[in-house]
Amino acid sequence: MKKAKSQEKAEQSKEHIVLVAMRLFSTRGYHKTSTQAICDEAGISTGLLFYHFGSKENLLKSIVKMTLSKIDETLEHNGEEDPVQLLENIIDAFFDSLKENSQYWDLYMALLYQPDTKAQIVEEVSEHSTKFRRRVFELMEKMGRKDPAGDSFEFEVFRVGSFASYLANHNEKLLIQARKKIKERYLNL
Amino acid sequence: MKKAKSQEKAEQSKEHIVLVAMRLFSTRGYHKTSTQAICDEAGISTGLLFYHFGSKENLLKSIVKMTLSKIDETLEHNGEEDPVQLLENIIDAFFDSLKENSQYWDLYMALLYQPDTKAQIVEEVSEHSTKFRRRVFELMEKMGRKDPAGDSFEFEVFRVGSFASYLANHNEKLLIQARKKIKERYLNL
Amino acid sequence: MKKAKSQEKAEQSKEHIVLVAMRLFSTRGYHKTSTQAICDEAGISTGLLFYHFGSKENLLKSIVKMTLSKIDETLEHNGEEDPVQLLENIIDAFFDSLKENSQYWDLYMALLYQPDTKAQIVEEVSEHSTKFRRRVFELMEKMGRKDPAGDSFEFEVFRVGSFASYLANHNEKLLIQARKKIKERYLNL
């Protein structure tokens, strides 16, 4: 019981560190955030961070893993319904996540386009995005679209464009408009 | 004349450093490229880089400025033609640039999504992209599109999506397909 | 207790660095003493100096603070006696300190007459010297001197002159003579 308690505490501590680190990484940049700054902000000692995560690099991977699994949960939280409704749910989930996990997506973009950090996270990330692309393709097939491959390609480009545009300056109007446009184009046949 | 010679040499030296720096920044990442590494690779002394550019940050700005002005030249090298043709030229120029100045665009994405580097280049960059967006909007108007605002918005999102997708893994096929799609959608009424 | 031990060790480490730094600053000059030289001489790593003091400038301030507080202790270690005896004690304390803390006073003069270092220490120093001047004035009043203001002014000029002259070439005879003269003039009415 004691162990369980201590473990739980450790988990809380780890999650707390992850949250603080994500905030700092996304607002200051990964390379501009020192491990010391994370420790200070999280109110822990230098040693504890390395006890839990081993390295700064590994802390970064933990952030990505933890956040992606949370987002996955949201995406998969769907009862089975008709494909159009499903795709709309996915679109909404993604665009909602963009605002809710804004910090994460900021970090995500930063990491993905820097050679050194990209190498660290590419594994965790690529699996996730492949799964997502396949999902959309399947839904478009079920929806009876003539060119599901072409359409899902277009869809993905548009989705990435929405993300990249929004994250470049956090313009909310852009986000609303993009969501509307993407629904118009790919939900109605 | 003597002065001209010496100035010319200095200009060459500066441009050489800029080129080397761009290559290293884009392949290794800005923060992972030391000024020393740039000097070594360029075959110059530590001091010369700072003599010419003053700081690493300023070197970065110089890269962005120099490249953007080159790209601008290409975009504006248009005789007057009908708007459809002009838009196609712009699309081609942009997608060509993506391959030709691939290094620059890699760097561009990395810089734009990192808070610290973004701050450094935002001024130089935003002017450029605003000008480009306005241009597309005007062309769409001239083409007689019903909703030039909505269409140019879509166009921009799609263009950004193409860029972001391509630069994430340098998949050439994706680029070809995206160019084709964007032409289909926005060149034919 | 454990904490106390570790803190104590840290305090020793800091004091050791201060002592080494003072020696090097005073013998080589502040600007000619690199932080690395201090670390080497003190047998510590580069990082530790900055861990404890944050900057070279702050190390300098710590030296001044620490030494001034030591000297203050000596000056104030007086039982209550008649003003003449008190003034003599103060004169002796000051002239003794000049020999005992010779390194500090060398540094003090160097710092005080350089614009950049002066700015760093002026705060710590001025308070100390004001307090001292006031003390002498009060004693001269108690001694019943006719012009305590004029006399304490003269006294201060003479004291500063003794210091400056001695520290310019470390001539011991000069110091003995100056101490004798100052006592003759300001202790006897």
Added chain:
Amino acid sequence: MKKAKSQEKAEQSKEHIVLVAMRLFSTRGYHKTSTQAICDEAGISTGLLFYHFGSKENLLKSIVKMTLSKIDETLEHNGEEDPVQLLENIIDAFFDSLKENSQYWDLYMALLYQPDTKAQIVEEVSEHSTKFRRRVFELMEKMGRKDPAGDSFEFEVFRVGSFASYLANHNEKLLIQARKKIKERYLNL
């Protein structure tokens, strides 16, 4: 004739540099003043400074030499008069110089109390101050003072004290008062 002209021009150029350098050295500090800053301020090229002076160290020596010889001129500009009048003239010349060549004396103090710069100027300076001390001693003898050695020692300590006190904070009142006190003590028997 042409040569003379060119030489004259060179002398002007050299003197100009010396003046600029003295100003910068005294206001920013010797070590905090880069040769480049001097060149910029003087409106000359990097090379010219080194063409004229060979090194920063040598520029410093030139400043000291040039200024001391100017001050010497002032001190020696005396018709022969009675010793009391002569001493008063010397006192006045020195205290006037303190205000007129304030920049030089600031620099002088800074240099004299820093080990590295002291080594550079000690030769030029010590000769000058020895000569001055001897002069005062001789005058006190002629004035018929009982203890010319002791008095001239006191005088020197007081003079140095006045200088050091004034230069520590450039308090004009202090200077006036000190001049008055020194005349009272050593001009009247």
Added chain:
DNA sequence: CATGAATGAGTGTTCATTCAT
């Protein structure tokens, strides 16, 4: 679990000086 003193390689930058023109 947790602390924080200690490490040392690495960073961007400065600066006196040289030299071809």
Added chain:
DNA sequence: GATGAATGAACACTCATTCAT
């Protein structure tokens, strides 16, 4: 005389990481 591009050693400082307690 005069220029200014070029040099390279030195510098203050940072930071991920370790380890004794």
